[in-house]
Amino acid sequence: MAEILSLREAVASLVRPGDTVAMEGFTHLIPFAAAHEVIRQGVTDLTLVRMTPDVIYDQLIGMGAARKLVFSWGGNPGVGSLHRFRDAVENGWPRPLELDEHSHAGMANRYVAGASRLPFAVLRGYRGSDLATRSPTISTVRCPFTGEELAAVAAVNPDVTVIHAQRADRDGNVQLWGLVGIQKEAALAAERVLVTVEEIVDALDPRPGAVVLPSWSVHAVAVAPNGAHPSYTAGYTVRDNDFYQAWDPISRDRDTFLAWMRAHVLEAA
Amino acid sequence: MSWTPDELMTVNAARALAGARTCFVGIGLPSAAANLARRTVRPGLVLIYESGTLGSKPSRLPLSIGDGELADTADAVVSVPEIFNYWLQAGRIDVGFLGAAQVDRYANINTTVIDRGPGRPEGRLPGAGGAPEIAAGCGKVLMVVRHSRRNLVERLDFVTTVGHGSGPGDRARLGLPGAGPVAVITDLGVLRPDPETAELVLTELHPGVSAEQAAEATGWKLRTAPDVGETEPPTAEELAALRELSDRGA
Numbered sequence: 001m002a003e004i005l006s007l008r009e010a011v012a013s014l015v016r017p018g019d020t021v022a023m024e025g026f027t028h029l030i031p032f033a034a035a036h037e038v039i040r041q042g043v044t045d046l047t048l049v050r051m052t053p054d055v056i057y058d059q060l061i062g063m064g065a066a067r068k069l070v071f072s073w074g075g076n077p078g079v080g081s082l083h084r085f086r087d088a089v090e091n092g093w094p095r096p097l098e099l100d101e102h103s104h105a106g107m108a109n110r111y112v113a114g115a116s117r118l119p120f121a122v123l124r125g126y127r128g129s130d131l132a133t134r135s136p137t138i139s140t141v142r143c144p145f146t147g148e149e150l151a152a153v154a155a156v157n158p159d160v161t162v163i164h165a166q167r168a169d170r171d172g173n174v175q176l177w178g179l180v181g182i183q184k185e186a187a188l189a190a191e192r193v194l195v196t197v198e199e200i201v202d203a204l205d206p207r208p209g210a211v212v213l214p215s216w217s218v219h220a221v222a223v224a225p226n227g228a229h230p231s232y233t234a235g236y237t238v239r240d241n242d243f244y245q246a247w248d249p250i251s252r253d254r255d256t257f258l259a260w261m262r263a264h265v266l267e268a269a
Numbered sequence: 270m271s272w273t274p275d276e277l278m279t280v281n282a283a284r285a286l287a288g289a290r291t292c293f294v295g296i297g298l299p300s301a302a303a304n305l306a307r308r309t310v311r312p313g314l315v316l317i318y319e320s321g322t323l324g325s326k327p328s329r330l331p332l333s334i335g336d337g338e339l340a341d342t343a344d345a346v347v348s349v350p351e352i353f354n355y356w357l358q359a360g361r362i363d364v365g366f367l368g369a370a371q372v373d374r375y376a377n378i379n380t381t382v383i384d385r386g387p388g389r390p391e392g393r394l395p396g397a398g399g400a401p402e403i404a405a406g407c408g409k410v411l412m413v414v415r416h417s418r419r420n421l422v423e424r425l426d427f428v429t430t431v432g433h434g435s436g437p438g439d440r441a442r443l444g445l446p447g448a449g450p451v452a453v454i455t456d457l458g459v460l461r462p463d464p465e466t467a468e469l470v471l472t473e474l475h476p477g478v479s480a481e482q483a484a485e486a487t488g489w490k491l492r493t494a495p496d497v498g499e500t501e502p503p504t505a506e507e508l509a510a511l512r513e514l515s516d517r518g519a
Contacts, residue, residue: 027335105358179320
């Protein structure tokens with residue numbers, strides 16, 4: 001059963017140095033508040049998994065929390081480069097960053113295999129692409145029924161998956177809706193699951209298209225209002241596109257970045 | 270009436286969607302073109318975004334593929350595994366619309382790394398995203414790229430996404446089901462694969478652009494089709510629709 005904890009307690013009890021951590025949310029419902037708490041607690045040596053690293057992993061990478069990144073598209077959506085990610089990959093600052101790089105279809109299927117507790121997934125993917133030459137988690141398999149050669153991608157099973165949702169009830173049942181992305185698969189692929197929510201309510205009235213994660217599939221729920229900012233929570237907040245644009249100059253320079261993180265993350269609580 | 274090279278490119282990219290039923294839309298230039306097509310040549314065009322929306326009808330240009338309006342205005346919102354497996358991989362989508370950092374003469378794409386020469390670290394690009402499987406699985410592929418030697422290159426530093434591989438027959442050999450790239454729309458004109466060689470050749474020029482200009486801005490020796498045409502200038506309606514979309518987006 002999910003325990004309802006403060007964000008500080010939830011991160012302290014579930015996220016450990018050296019863990020493989022997936023913080024998912026495909027543009028929508030990105031768990032920024034939880035990532036900031038991970039940075040404040042100084043958890044390090046993480047293998048970060050996420051389809052679209054986005055500003056959230058730019059911040060974690062720039063603060064030196066990660067030793068490896070598993071991903072499929074690393075940009076600032078609609079704006080440009082992730083400068084901290086590029087600086088880490090190109091110049092090893094603040095530390096070298098190992099990469100395991102996929103396509104979106106490949107990453108999505110890696111989570112599906114992980115959630116299904118299968119060793120790998122198959123897809124028609126990567127054909128002719130150089131991606132397979134750089135990744136130990138992309139291979140091929142022959143279909144035993146038709147003989148077709150298909151791409152095989154290794155399951156991803158994070159130690160911890162962190163997601164943000166609209167709400168939970170007092171028993172820790174979680175409900176999310178809108179663009180639900182890859183969150184269900186990422187949560188069910190993980191050993192431990194931490195969900196931040198906008199609010200805790202008495203009853204989860206049904207919502208069209210909602211995903212419900214029952215309390216017994218989640219380990220901790222923490223209330224974090226506006227916890228997806230600058231991403232958003234449908235029904236509660238809107239995407240702060242101005243922030244995504246402002247992030248470009250903030251993150252371009254190492255010192256400006258560090259000063260921003262100090263003022264807005266390390267010294268905020 | 271005047272227009273910018275980018276407007277010329279986007280208007281022509283939108284026109285390329287006339288007759289399409291469904292379009293898997295990349296963010297940036299492709300999204301601008303696909304949304305313009307819905308306001309001009311193809312009002313019923315079904316826009317599909319990799320964030321999981323089928324049939325988005327945004328009133329302004331989204332900044333990201335996950336803007337709330339894409340979901341709020343969609344016919345259906347599905348999960349990311351579903352969009353890639355059930356809709357794209359299953360061959361249900363007519364047109365894939367992609368941008369690119371580097372494109373070669375066979376319309377292969379690099380969005381992964383740039384080789385900066387010996388002793389220097391590779392330059393990092395965003396990565397593959399949905400492109401390898403969009404280019405493989407859609408019925409056909411349109412690309413929109415600014416015309417320069419930096420973008421249209423003799424040799425890719427890395428093949429992220431296969432267009433026509435190393436020439437005719439390569440797509441079939443690789444087991445890529447769709448027809449692959451059929452047009453690359455730039456701010457100077459339109460390139461299309463030669464039916465015999467699969468090499469991109471200049472088939473149309475925008476008004477006021479010369480074939481020499483296009484060749485000069487291309488990293489390989491660009492061939493010009495014998496019957497090279499000129500694109501129609503943007504109409505007042507097209508420009509008004511595009512500017513309204515962009516104003517609302519900004």
